[in-house]
Amino acid sequence: MADVLERWGLRGVINASGTMTVLGASRMLPEVAAEMAAISGHFVRIADLQKLAEAEIVATTGAEAGFVTCSSAAALTLCVAAAITGPDLAAIEALPDRGGREGRVAVQMGQMIDYGATVAQGIALAGASVVPLGSAARCEIYHLQAALDAGLAAVVHVVSHHTVREGELPLDLVTEACAAHGVPVIVDMASEYDMTGPVALGAAAAIWSGHKFLSGPTSGIVAGRRDFVRAVALQNRGIGRGMKIGKEGILGAAAALAAWRRRDHAAAKAREEAIVAGWLQALDGLPGVALSLCPDWTGNPITRLELRITPEAAGLFAWELAERLMAGDPAVALRDDLAEHQRLYLDPCNLTADEAGTVARAIRATLATARDKGDGCRQSWSDVKRARGILPGGPA
Numbered sequence: 001m002a003d004v005l006e007r008w009g010l011r012g013v014i015n016a017s018g019t020m021t022v023l024g025a026s027r028m029l030p031e032v033a034a035e036m037a038a039i040s041g042h043f044v045r046i047a048d049l050q051k052l053a054e055a056e057i058v059a060t061t062g063a064e065a066g067f068v069t070c071s072s073a074a075a076l077t078l079c080v081a082a083a084i085t086g087p088d089l090a091a092i093e094a095l096p097d098r099g100g101r102e103g104r105v106a107v108q109m110g111q112m113i114d115y116g117a118t119v120a121q122g123i124a125l126a127g128a129s130v131v132p133l134g135s136a137a138r139c140e141i142y143h144l145q146a147a148l149d150a151g152l153a154a155v156v157h158v159v160s161h162h163t164v165r166e167g168e169l170p171l172d173l174v175t176e177a178c179a180a181h182g183v184p185v186i187v188d189m190a191s192e193y194d195m196t197g198p199v200a201l202g203a204a205a206a207i208w209s210g211h212k213f214l215s216g217p218t219s220g221i222v223a224g225r226r227d228f229v230r231a232v233a234l235q236n237r238g239i240g241r242g243m244k245i246g247k248e249g250i251l252g253a254a255a256a257l258a259a260w261r262r263r264d265h266a267a268a269k270a271r272e273e274a275i276v277a278g279w280l281q282a283l284d285g286l287p288g289v290a291l292s293l294c295p296d297w298t299g300n301p302i303t304r305l306e307l308r309i310t311p312e313a314a315g316l317f318a319w320e321l322a323e324r325l326m327a328g329d330p331a332v333a334l335r336d337d338l339a340e341h342q343r344l345y346l347d348p349c350n351l352t353a354d355e356a357g358t359v360a361r362a363i364r365a366t367l368a369t370a371r372d373k374g375d376g377c378r379q380s381w382s383d384v385k386r387a388r389g390i391l392p393g394g395p396a
């Protein structure tokens with residue numbers, strides 16, 4: 001398998017950052033890849049594939065209906081479109097012009113995140129206008145109530161480690177308030193292991209990425225109410241045309257869902273815990289690096305290792321360490337979304353035991369070299385931001 005990298009002159013990355021789509025998200029399960037290869041040489045009715053995928057979605061989520069699109073980002077846009085048009089084909093064909101239809105879509109301000117592109121743009125693409133609720137770190141029932149009273153096509157609720165970690169209105173209160181107004185709630189939980197919660201709480205639709213924890217191909221899984229999901233599927237005759245998924249992706253997503261239900265989750269967690277325990281030992285005693293265990297904050301069953309850097313002692317700022325590791329041989333990606341606070345995280349979920357050992361050795365070696373040469377603590381955080389603002393394709 002390493003041959004493919006050589007054949008195409010690609011530089012592999014050891015991924016200790018988690019399911020990052022910019023790095024290829026996850027390691028696909030071999031049985032999923034096999035099904036995708038197997039179907040690629042056949043003609044079938046796509047509707048038949050969607051039907052079998054729907055059965056897997058229903059069995060996994062407990063929803064009435066399901067549909068597969070090309071990504072969660074696409075699924076978000078198509079769910080918003082469905083909330084605006086319903087099953088009206090003329091309205092579907094007219095989007096993003098929504099004519100006189102209600103197009104206001106509310107999102108809590110603290111959930112207006114960026115997953116590589118913004119939630120706000122994903123909503124606006126369907127012709128909707130975004131109504132922010134509350135402020136960055138506080139959203140109350142009355143914020144939502146006022147928006148409902150003024151009229152809404154939908155509420156989008158985002159569950160993610162990117163959201164502001166305080167003051168959110170919980171999903172059960174959102175669905176409760178929206179139900180009283182007949183307004184659908186669309187839950188984007190692309191990266192969350194919980195596949196039954198949102199539908200049980202009354203969401204009209206919930207969205208997951210097939211390529212993240214499910215270890216399937218790039219795809220977006222929609223589960224929800226039958227009428228709503230039908231309106232989502234019909235969007236493929238409108239703005240969804242450019243977001244459709246092929247036969248390999250639909251079957252791959254279905255196979256990944258089936259594998260998820262069969263997976264020995266306890267064994268997978270034990271394997272990850274062994275990796276983190278190995279890191280705790282291998283990185284113990286590094287100058288300027290404090291280690292601690294960090295449970296995933298949205299409740300996914302992942303415990304990561306936190307590295308808290310004291311730059312004067314470590315010889316590098318956290319962002320310099322992450323950047324040098326990525327530029328190293330082999331390239332190693334750490335989770336660096338809190339690097340500006342001198343915190344880095346090691347995520348075990350995409351690693352073999354061998355790779356995990358390589359990650360620890362690379363961190364030790366990079367820090368030792370920086371201390372010997374004394375060439376660290378040069379690039380300030382403002383330098384990083386300046387470079388990101390100027391260079392296209394900068395770190396994502």
Ligand SMILES: *Cc1c(COP(=O)(O)O)cnc(C)c1O
Binds near residue numbers: 073208210
């Ligand atoms: C990853 C992610 C997305 C985007 O998912 P894709 O399937 O790659 O489009 C959207 N929302 C959230 C919360 C995510 O974590």
